[in-house]
Amino acid sequence: xxxxxxxxxxxxxxxxxxxxxxxxxxxxxxxxxxxxxxxxxxxxxxxxxxxxxxxxxxxxxxxxxxxxxxxxxxxxxxxxxxxxxxxxxxxxxxxxxxxxxxxxxxxxxxxxxxxxxxxxxxxxxxxxxxxxxxxxxxxxxxxxxxxxxxxxxxxxxxxxxxxxxxxxxxxxxxxxxxxxxxxxxxxxxxxxxxxxxxxxxxxxxxxxxxxxxxxxxxxxxxxxxxxxxxxxxxxxxxxxxxxxxxxxxxxxxxxxxxxxx
Amino acid sequence: xxxxxxxxxxxxxxxxxxxxxxxxxxxxxxxxxxxxxxxxxxxxxxxxxxxxxxxxxxxxxxxxxxxxxxxxxxxxxxxxxxxxxxxxxxxxxxxxxxxxxxxxxxxxxxxxxxxxxxxxxxxxxxxxxxxxxxxxxxxxxxxxxxxxxxxxxxxxxxxxxxxxxxxxxxxxxxxxxxxxxxxxxxxxxxxxxxxxxxxxxxxxxxxxxxxxxxxxxxxxxxxxxxxxxxxxxxxxxxxxxxxxxxxxxxxxxxxxxxxxxxxxxxxxxxxxxxxxxxxxxxxxxxxxxxxxxxxxxxxxxxxxxxxxxxxxxxxxxxxxxxxxxxxxxxxxxxxxxxxxxxxxxxxxxxxxxxxx
Numbered sequence: 264x265x266x267x268x269x270x271x272x273x274x275x276x277x278x279x280x281x282x283x284x285x286x287x288x289x290x291x292x293x294x295x296x297x298x299x300x301x302x303x304x305x306x307x308x309x310x311x312x313x314x315x316x317x318x319x320x321x322x323x324x325x326x327x328x329x330x331x332x333x334x335x336x337x338x339x340x341x342x343x344x345x346x347x348x349x350x351x352x353x354x355x356x357x358x359x360x361x362x363x364x365x366x367x368x369x370x371x372x373x374x375x376x377x378x379x380x381x382x383x384x385x386x387x388x389x390x391x392x393x394x395x396x397x398x399x400x401x402x403x404x405x406x407x408x409x410x411x412x413x414x415x416x417x418x419x420x421x422x423x424x425x426x427x428x429x430x431x432x433x434x435x436x437x438x439x440x441x442x443x444x445x446x447x448x449x450x451x452x453x454x455x456x457x458x459x460x461x462x463x464x465x466x467x468x469x470x471x472x473x474x475x476x477x478x479x480x481x482x483x484x485x486x487x488x489x490x491x492x493x494x495x496x497x498x499x500x501x502x503x504x505x506x507x508x509x510x511x512x513x514x515x516x517x518x519x520x521x522x523x524x
Numbered sequence: 525x526x527x528x529x530x531x532x533x534x535x536x537x538x539x540x541x542x543x544x545x546x547x548x549x550x551x552x553x554x555x556x557x558x559x560x561x562x563x564x565x566x567x568x569x570x571x572x573x574x575x576x577x578x579x580x581x582x583x584x585x586x587x588x589x590x591x592x593x594x595x596x597x598x599x600x601x602x603x604x605x606x607x608x609x610x611x612x613x614x615x616x617x618x619x620x621x622x623x624x625x626x627x628x629x630x631x632x633x634x635x636x637x638x639x640x641x642x643x644x645x646x647x648x649x650x651x652x653x654x655x656x657x658x659x660x661x662x663x664x665x666x667x668x669x670x671x672x673x674x675x676x677x678x679x680x681x682x683x684x685x686x687x688x689x690x691x692x693x694x695x696x697x698x699x700x701x702x703x704x705x706x707x708x709x710x711x712x713x714x715x716x717x718x719x720x721x722x723x724x725x726x727x728x729x730x731x732x733x734x735x736x737x738x739x740x741x742x743x744x745x746x747x748x749x750x751x752x753x754x755x756x757x758x759x760x761x762x763x764x765x766x767x768x769x770x771x772x773x774x775x776x777x778x779x780x781x782x783x784x785x786x787x788x789x790x791x792x793x794x795x796x797x798x799x800x801x802x803x804x805x806x807x808x809x810x811x812x813x814x815x816x817x818x819x820x821x822x823x824x825x826x827x828x829x830x831x832x833x834x835x836x837x838x839x840x841x842x843x844x845x846x847x848x849x850x851x852x853x854x855x856x857x858x859x860x861x862x863x864x865x866x867x868x869x870x871x872x873x874x875x876x877x878x879x880x
Contacts, residue, residue, distance in 0.1 A: 423609035426576055429596040430603045431674065432626035441622075445613045 281504060288497035295494065306498040316499050318476070319483030326394070326479060327462035330401035335454050337402070338409025339447070345410070346417040357410065364407040368467025375400050376471040392474020400472055404465060405458035412457065416450030449518035456514045460507055526587025526600070526677035527552045528573065528710055533582035535568050542568045544734040545582065550678075555704050555711040557725035559718060560757070565734040566714045570682055573712060575599050587677045597626075602676030606683040608667040610655040616642070616666050617651035623674035641673035644703065661692050668700070672707070679704065681713040685720060697724055718758050722746075730754050752870050755797040762803070762836050764796040765872070772864060780832030783864040790871035802866040803838035805829060807852045811859035815852060831860050 291301035310316045341360055345353050363371065379390040390396040420443070428438045466481035473482050480503065484496055528550040535543040543565040550556045558566035571577040573584055575596035583592045591599045602623075611619050620641055624634045642648055645665035655663055664684065671679065684700065685693045701724045704711050715721050721728050722742040730737045730745060730753070738750040742758075749755035752763045766776040771787035774796050782796055805813070805827050812832060819826040825842045828835065838860070843849040852858060 421607055421609055421612075423605045423607050424611055426574075426596070427603065427605055427609040427670075428611070428622065429576075430574055430599075430601060431623035431670070432597050433622075434597050435595075437626070442611060445611075448613075 284497045285501045285504070288494050288501045290494050293493045295492075306494040307502075309495050310498045310502075313487075313495070315478065315483045315487065316480065316495075319478050319480035320502075322473075322477055323463050323480040326397050326401055327459045329394075329398045330405050330462040331455055331458040333398065334402040334405025334458055335409050335451065338406045338454060338458075339413045339451055341406070342410045342413035342417060342450075343447075346414055357414070360410045361407045363403045368465065369470070371403070372400070372468040372471050375403075375468070379472070391472055392477060394477060397469060397472050397477070397479070400468055401462040401465065404461045404468065405454075408457040408461060409451075409454040412454040413447055413450040416447050420446040452514060452518045456510060459510065463507070464503070526710060528678045528712065529583075529585040530569070530573070531583040531585065533569065533572055533579050533584060535565070535572060535577060536580045541734045543572070544736075546729075546731075546736055548729060548736075548739065550710055550712060552710050553705075553708040554726045555701070555709075555713065555724060557721035557728045558712065558714045558731060559721040559728050560716065560731035562716060563733070564731040566716075566729075566731050567682060569731075570680055570712060570714045573678065574601050574603050574680055600677040601680050602671030602674055602678070603680040604664075604667045604671050604682065604684045606686060608655075608663045608687075610663055610666055610670075612655055615652050615654055616647065616658070619655065619666055620651075620670045620673050623670065627674060637673055641669040644672065645669045645699075660687055660689075661696065664688060664696060668703070672703070672709075677710065679709040679711040681711065683714055683716070685715075685717070693720075700724065722758070728758075730757060732757075749797065749868070749870065752795045752797060752872060755868075755870060760800050760837070760839075762796075762798040762800065763870075764798070764834055764836075765793065766796060768794055768869065774867070774869065776832070776834045778833030780834045782831075782834070782867065783862075784867035784869060785865045786867075786869040790869055793872040795870045795872045797868045797870050798836070798862060799866065800826070800837045800839040803836060803860060803862050805838050805840065805849065805852075806859045806861075807848050807856065808859035809857055811857045813858045813860035815854050815856050815858050817854050818852075827858075829858060829860055836860065 287295055288306055289302045289304070290299040291303045291305070292299065338360075344350065345357050345360075350356065376391060379396055383390050424446070425438050425442050428442045429435070433441065464481060465479070466485060469479050469482055470485075473479055478486070480499070484499055487496060528548075530546050530548040533543065533546045533548075534541070546565075546569055548556065558569055560566050568577055572579045573586075575591070575594060575598075579592060583590055585591065586600060611622065614622070617638055621634050621638045624637060629637070638651070639648075642651055645668050647662060647665055647669065650658065650662065655666065658666065664687070667684075681700070685696055688696060697720060703709075713721070713725060725742075727739065727741055728745055729739050732753050738745060738754045740748075745754055745758045749758065749761075752761075755761040756763055764774075764776045764782060766774050766782070768786060768789040769775050769781075772783060772785060774782045774784050774786070774794070776782055776796070782798075784796060786794075805815075813829045813836075815827060815829050816835070817828040819828070820842065821839075823842060824839050827838045827840065829838065830836070840849070
């Protein structure tokens with residue numbers, strides 16, 4: 264009973280901020296106070312009409328999808344090579360690949376910014392504030408998750424199943440396609456989801472790398488916050504939360520997230 | 525369908541020898557068991573036949589064709605794995621049909637043969653289940669059907685019963701043997717369980733530390749073991765170190781004189797092998813033996829005795845209520861005897877495991 268209460272309290276603590284944001288987005292008054300003087304969808308209309316949020320949403324979506332499409336195959340290949348190829352220093356390599364998780368986003372973003380400036384000088388072309396530069400940075404976010412999730416699904420599989428397929432007449436590539444890949448599938452799908460979310464919600468890494476007219480949604484929200492505090496942000500955040508929730512639910516239909524992660 | 529020949533097959537991993545040299549001929553339709561303790565090289569031998577382990581020496585011939593260098597998918601073997609190795613994302617029917625699909629068997633024939641294979645292992649009606657929805661025994665039968673449906677030239681079984689509970693194991697053992705005989709499958713089975721090997725196989729290969737110790741029928745191995753290891757591994761055996769003093773007199777290391785019929789000692793140090801059921805024990809106050817312990821096993825009773833410093837185990841039918849043997853107890857003096865012809869003199873190996 265006490266344990267149940269504790270679990271309920273933990274869930275309440277986790278969900279309270281989310282619920283608060285969603286409720287505030289409907290308050291009528293500009294300065295948030297309780298009780299609300301009335302409810303309105305006006306802030307959603309405001310968010311939609313302000314160019315920066317719509318454009319930020321489009322940029323974030325574009326960057327997140329590109330980072331996912333590039334990062335997940337790379338991370339999957341790395342995980343496969345680490346588990347199956349067992350190169351010398353495999354454990355050091357996999358720690359290195361998880362590195363981006365350990366480095367604070369602001370530090371990594373600053374480091375990347377300085378690196379990009381140096382690279383711009385050498386290559387004599389723009390990298391900061393370009394889509395390519397931003398996507399490359401976000402690929403770094405997707406790799407640790409992909410490597411971890413795909414490694415787990417590879418390690419969990421019974422290798423005898425691959426031998427059984429070969430024994431039944433399957434050539435190596437057929438074994439990979441029909442047996443190994445399906446075993447990796449839950450890990451890969453979960454990796455796509457987490458990569459997308461990581462990139463879509465990222466603020467710190469992107470902060471210095473976005474350019475004029477190419478701002479991601481979280482950065483656009485921060486910019487807005489510098490000048491005004493009204494429920495428009497809550498409305499944008501609510502849309503963001505709902506999008507992620509929907510993605511999670513869709514993914515969960517294909518693989519049980521709770522079992523994979 | 526075909527025969528299987530292992531010709532001087534060997535495997536070393538770096539400096540360590542996994543399989544020394546196996547010569548074996550399994551004629552069409554025969555079932556041969558590779559028997560030995562874990563680490564004896566039996567599984568490595570099986571995996572060399574299937575093509576998962578490249579041999580360091582020797583050849584594998586299936587139906588007269590040298591397949592030593594052929595990859596696993598090009599060898600006509602059907603293997604049942606210890607873990608069953610079912611494809612978790614495929615239904616029972618898809619698992620069974622996989623080998624036919626790889627052989628490009630047409631849809632209609634594939635379905636018919638899959639149904640027939642599932643009927644053979646009594647799994648009709650479960651074709652649409654996933655492996656995880658089946659019990660261990662059912663999964664095992666799917667693995668059997670999947671390997672059998674392609675009509676392999678050689679049927680390979682790697683400890684197929686080790687993941688089943690004791691009761692099921694006995695049933696499945698009979699089932700596999702019946703299937704193998706009905707379909708006339710050339711079969712190689714790996715097991716560490718001597719009972720399994722004795723009841724299922726036409727011939728047994730006893731292996732130890734990468735070496736073949738003896739090849740023969742169950743009777744050959746039990747009645748005429750080649751060395752103390754085989755005597756101790758196949759059935760139980762009293763193994764006594766000592767020396768042959770003259771024809772029929774074997775002096776144990778402890779000093780006791782043990783009768784046998786051997787007249788010439790085998791090369792090296794001899795070991796006297798005596799099956800527990802060949803020893804007779806009788807109550808005798810002036811007997812030279814002493815009883816140490818009695819273990820009641822139901823139909824049989826085990827007597828641990830000591831003959832002039834040499835421990836011996838005898839297994840006798842449990843005596844009836846009126847039998848004088850019923851009244852002896854540990855510590856009593858007893859007469860211990862056996863037909864000298866049942867005591868066999870074996871050459872001691874460098875490292876003989878013994879069991880009393």
